Amino acid sequence: MTGVTIKAIIVDMGGVLLRTETQEPRRKLAARLGLSLEELYEIVFESQESKLLQLGEVSYEQAWDTLAQRFGLDQRGLAEVQHQMFEADRLDLELVSYLRRARGTVKTALLSNAGTRLRRTLRENHIEDAFDEAIISAEVGVMKPDPESYWIALNRLGVEPQEAIFVDDFAANVEGACRVGMLGIQFTTTQDLTERLDELLRTARAQAGGSADMPRLEIRSYDPTDLPALAELINTADRVDNAGRAMTERALAEWLNRPSVEPARDLFLACVGRTLVGYVLAERRPETELDRIGAIGIVHPAWRRRGVGEALMVHIEQHALGKKADKPLFLEMVTRESVAGAAELACSLGMRPVRYFSYMQCSDLGKYAEPTLPAGIRFRLLDPSRDVQSFTAAYNDAFSDHWGYSLTTIEEVEHWLHSGNYHPGDITLAVDDDDSIAGFCALLFPQMEPEMLKSNPPMVDDLGVVHRFRRHGLGRALLLAGMRHVHSLGHEVIALEVDDDNPHRAQQLYESVGFSVVSRSTAFRKRL
Template sequence: MATNLSVRSYAGDRDLSAIADLVNTCEAVDRLEEGTSISQLQQEFDAPSLDKTRDLCLWENANGKLIAFAKLSVSEPGEVTDGWLWFRVHPEARGGEVEASAIAWGEARMQEIAKERGTPVKLRSYVRAEDGDRISLLVNSGFQADRYFFRMARSLSEPIPKPQFPEGFWLRQVSCEQDATAWVEMFNQSFIDHWNHHDLTVEEFNYYSNLPNYRNDLDAIAVAADGTFAAFCYCEINPEENDRTGRNEGWIGVLGTRRGFRKIGLGRAMLLAGLQRLKAAGVDTAILGVDAENPSGALRLYESTGFRKIRNSISYVKDV
């Protein structure tokens, strides 16, 4: 670590402007579509799962200028604790030393968590498949690729088939206050057998459903005859992101079918219902992300409804 660099913890809202400027400076060079804003950062940092005093780190040069920032997203306690490391280094400060310090910070933080929880820990990091420099950095730091993901897109100008729900199921919007506990149970039962699943909490659901971009008209569930929440599709539109990219896109944020209700057409019906809602909201293109090895056949479903791959990402992991 160079002597003219200082490392410190997050000091509160007064750091937001400098972090946003750094991220956007990196975005102007890297073109990863990961620009941000002060309000977006504030929402990320206020998430209940983030320990702002220990899961954020800043690097400054001798003049007090922010030249790197890292965030660690730590999973809820379980048999294994995962920490997802995200960091950006100013283009003029790149070259390995600061990047290595960011990774070392992530490793040290995860080792703290291992002692606190008494469980094995893994440090993870996502990277775009075309980002050769970041891939080399991770590999040289002892990381290994362990999962691949696709981002997919579908034009909403193309016809959207009418959703066909199995007999006995009906579609309705989510009522956040009344449905929180049942929705979270459905979510966890839907993803329990998926790769790297960590249970969602009611506290997290309540937080995210109160964010400015949350729209009740884009949050739908399929309910069985006995009242069981069987499937869901939550969509999101981020006006700030659309302004930055100059596009008009909406996300299929989360789509799932509960155990015991699969293979009867609910996933397709919910996806088509979500596409209809995004189109009605005025967006031009639907976007989603999918695990390339998803065991439920999600990739086939998306391709069969008109989605096409536009980007590949890789999850890298290191035991610490």
């Protein structure tokens, strides 16, 4: 390799990026069809029909129809066979993340013996951006280890054979690449491969007179000394995303100090050298019948679509599995549409959209009418010295029928009321003649640098009515009271976020007093 610079990494799909986690489903399928596992593999992967599929001479449907006819399967039976054949296949997200990061240093390509359906698989799993080129045998009409297949990949990337590394799980395909002049690696494990690639890239750069180090991503636990860098990361990202996440160091410290959060255990940072490029926090949200882990995080805009988000999420998924109890466990993340690549990341991890939310704003607050209260109800401000217990009970009652709600504790309410995010007058209560809480409007005034406040107006953080006081216009009255309070402090815009499927048609209420949708968010979920 003396004097040679590595300019490309070319990898196989099946057996490298996509691997079978366990053979058990295939053993059961083979037994069901009266075959040995080896015979099943020969039919599916090595038969004449399979080779024609990989050369693009028959379609996916035609190839499987042949198998269906052989075993007398109807369409339903064939679908069951296909599912059982591939149900244990898993995409190696860690390796995909590595290739995305590598694209900042070298070119990357996929070279696979496969049918044309693989193109759809890449698209559906949102991993096309991990490669500069994807060469599929059915599209080019030639299979590995034919030398022509390697030359197609090299020519598309614009590199010479000695400038490329090729990775495959089959020795014959690796040998074919070596005969062309490429450096071949037979895949064994992800760790072994990434370590070998790192070493080869470092050696090649050193011999070429360049830097010997390729930036390597490290995922580590949070330390309190990381607070300034974490605040800077969040604020830098929000200047691009305008997602309302910006906050001061003090506000961030208070957010991390909530009773439900243990930063030293549940907060992880992605670093390249000494540079913080992303973070993710695992927040447990237990419910009666299931447990949820909410993944809250961000990737620096300059490091997006380079595998950082995938690496963080793979790490948090393993972390969440360590907390799994007897109840079903789900991993969740909410993505704002303004955050580039976030929804793609969720889909690539096998997460599916389960809920949609609208971020709404209302301006010109001075024109709205005085709120009208139902008979026997009056307004007063929350008193932290005497209302904590009753407010917590009212809060849990008001939101008990909302999607994804986890009970709020007295400790969490006390932390909120004693944090810098709370100010006298921020929480208006509606109470009856017995001073029982009937509803509330809690406002949030973002704690962030002054230059960012214009694009992040005050918010109606929580608006709720206790069940037995509903259907009397109390929610509307509380909302108007909150809007008037915000206006009295000199603000002209107020915002809120609402579940599009809110069980009480809250969005219609908001629209009726002048709110309109500015952007949307999606909640993604995956069972672990």
